[in-house]
Amino acid sequence: MAFLPGDLDEEIYILQPEGFVDESNPNLVCRLKKGLYDLKQVSRQWYKKFDTFMQEEGFERSGYDHCVYMKGKMGGTFTLLLLYVDDMLTASNDHDEIESLKLDMS
Incomplete structure (x- = not known):
């Protein structure tokens, strides 16, 4: 970790x-x-910093699982990020959106 x-x-x-x-x-x-x-x-401080960053990037935290972030609307550009400890999984119907997120995180 x-x-x-x-x-x-x-x-x-x-x-x-x-x-x-x-x-x-x-x-x-x-x-x-x-x-x-x-x-x-x-770990708590890291999550707080990460959560602030994600919300500044326009992502919404799921009300069901605070480690799931969503951006966009179904039918349009839609991006998901799932966080588990210090691992992340991103999915989107727009490859450029994932690349942009990776660049912003770096």
Whole structure:
């Protein structure tokens, strides 16, 4: 699993990482500016950032499953994105729409 670093809603401090301990101040701690992989908050923060991005791109989150996003109307251009942890599946009747979404996500 790999998450993009999410913005933290709270102040979180950690012990100095092994190999980076300041020998003159070994009791100091580090304040995190972004989430780290092993933090329990990181997956929630990543999802919040992803959800905001998808809604800014014009997608609507499903009321039945919050990991399903839809854009467009049936009969016209229609795009679906399904999110599972850090994997995504996209489907559309317009190949350019998928390419545009991939470009925007990068």
